[in-house]
Amino acid sequence: MPKLLRESFTKKRASIQKQANRKLLSNTMENHYEFEEEYRDTIATVDESGKRIWIYPKKPKGRYHNYRILVTVVLLGLLFSGPFIKIGGHPLLLLNIFERKFVILGQAFWPQDFFLLALLAVTFFVFIILFTVAFGRVWCGWACPQTLFMEMVFRKIEYWIEGDANQQRKLNAAPWNFKKIWKKSLKQFIFLAISILISHTVMAYLIGIEEVKVIVSQPPTEHMSGFIGLMAFTGVFYWVFAYFREQACTAVCPYGRLQGVLIVKDTMAVMYDWLRGEPRTKLKKADPKQDAGDCIDCNLCVHACPTGIDIRNGTQLECVNCTACMDACDEVMTKINKPEGLIRLSSHTAIETGQKKLFTPRVAGYSVVLIAMISFLSFMLISRSDVEITVLKVPGTLYQKTDDGQISNLYNIQFVNKTYEDMELELRVMNNPKAVISRVGTQRIIIPANDKYEGVFFINMPMGEINKTKTTIIIGVFGAGELIEEIDTKFLGPVKMKS
Secondary structure (H helix, E strand, C coil): CCHHHHHHHHHHHHHHHHHHHHHHHHCCCCCCCHHHHHHHHCCCCECCCCCECCCCCCCCCCHHHHHHHHHHHHHHHHHHHHHHCEECCEECEEEECCCCEEEECCEEECHHHHHHHHHHHHHHHHHHHHHHHHHCCHHHHHCCHHHHHHHHHHHHHHHHHHCCHHHHHHHHHCCCCHHHHHHHHHHHHHHHHHHHHHHHHHHHHHHCHHHHHHHHHCCHHHHHHHHHHHHHHHHHHHHHHHHHCCHHHHHHCHHHHHHHHHCCCCCCEEEECHHHHCCCCCHHHCCCCCCCCCCCCCCHHHHHCCCCCCHHHCCCCCCCCCCHHHHHHHHHHHHCCCCCCCEEEECHHHHHHCCCCCCCHHHHHHHHHHHHHHHHHHHHHHCCCCEEEEEEECCCCCCEECCCCEEEEEEEEEEEECCCCCEEEEEEECCCCCCEEEECCCCCEEECCCCEEEEEEEEEEEHHHCCCCEEEEEEEEEECCEEEEEEEEEEECCCCCCC
C-alpha cells in the first residue's frame, strides 16, 4: 500500500473513531461505556452478598478542603454556641417538643401556632427543592451536621491517631498488640467524649441550656428522664459516627433519596468532564500519536471519596458533593502539567454544550412559589396576636335560667400568652352591651409570661335579647384598655313562642 494512501487511511480511521467516541460519550450522562453500567445495581458500601464494605477514604487536602474547614469552623461554632445565644433574654432556638413550646429567633410559638409552624416547614421544604434543583447536594457535603462531624471531626481524629487510609487498613489487619489496643481505645474514648458533647448540645436545643445545667449538676436520680435522654442521644451519636458512618447518607437520609427526583441536567454538582477525560489512558502507556483523554485512570478520585463511588460514572445517589475528588484530581492534573478542573462543579448541560444555564424555567417556577410563600408567612407572623384565646362551651351543658330572668351559658376559656411579660386581661361582649361575662372565683385574669391559663366563665344575657336558639356573640379581649383580639362563639337560649 502506498505510503500516502496508508497515511490517509490512518487519519480517516482515527477521525471516525474519534467521532464515534464523542457520540458515545455525549449520549450518556451517568456512564460512558455499556460494560460499566453495573454500578447502578449496587452501592459502593455493600458487596454482592450484602456484607458491609468498610470505606477507607484517602486523607483529603487541597483548596476546596481548606474552604470546607473554614465553613465547618463557622457552622459548628454556631451550633455549639447556639444554646447560649439569647435574643432579648430568650433562646435563639428552642424546640421543646415535650412541653409543645418552640422558640425561633427569640419568638415563642405554641400549639395554637401550628399553622405557622407548618407553613414555615413547607416554605423550608420548597427552599430545599429550589436549592437542590439549582445546586444539587451542596448542603450535604458542606453544611449537613452528619457530614461535618463525620468528615471534619471524627475522621480527622482517626487520621491523627491511626494514619491515612493504607495505615488504617494495616492496623485493622494487624494482630491485637499493645499498639493496636492503645490506638483503638484512645480513638473510641475521644469518639465517646465528642458524642457526649453533641448529645448535651442537642438536649439544650430541646429543653433549654438552663435545664441541661440542672440535670448535669445534680445526681441522675433527681432527673432520671433527662439522664436517660442524654444517654440515649450519646449512644445514637456514638453508633452513627463510630460505626454507621456514611450509611446514614446513602441508606437512611430521605434528602439523599429525594435528590434523584430533583436533580436535572442543568443542576450544578460535582461532575467529571468526560469529553475532556475520555478515553482514559495510563500515563506510562499513553501514545502521543493517539487521541487520549486527560484522565490517566489513577483512581485517586475513588480513593478520596468518603462514600466509595467513582464520580467518573456520573452523578450518583451516594455523592454528597464534598469536592474531595476535585482536590485529588486537581493535584494529579498539576503534576502532569494539565489544566485543573477535570472534575469540577458544573452541570451535564454545561459540559456537553459549554453553556451554563442556572436560572432555568424550573428554577424560575420554584422561585416564584418560594417568594409567594415567604411573603404570606411574613404577613402571618407580623399579624400574629400576642394572646391566643379559645372559647368552648362546657361539655354536656345547654343553658340555665337565673332568678332575675336572665339566660346563662357556661364556657371553658383558655388563654395563651405569647409574650415574655405577664398580662392582665379583661373580657367584654362586643355586640351586645347587655350581656355580662362573669368568672368563677376571682374576676382578675392574669396570665403569666410565655404561659397558658384556663378558666370557667359565665355569660349572662337578658331573656328579651334572645330571639333564636343560637345567638352569635363576639368576645373582645382587652389588655391595658386596648383591644387585643376578638373571637366568635355561640350562645344558647330558649326559642320564643309566637303569640
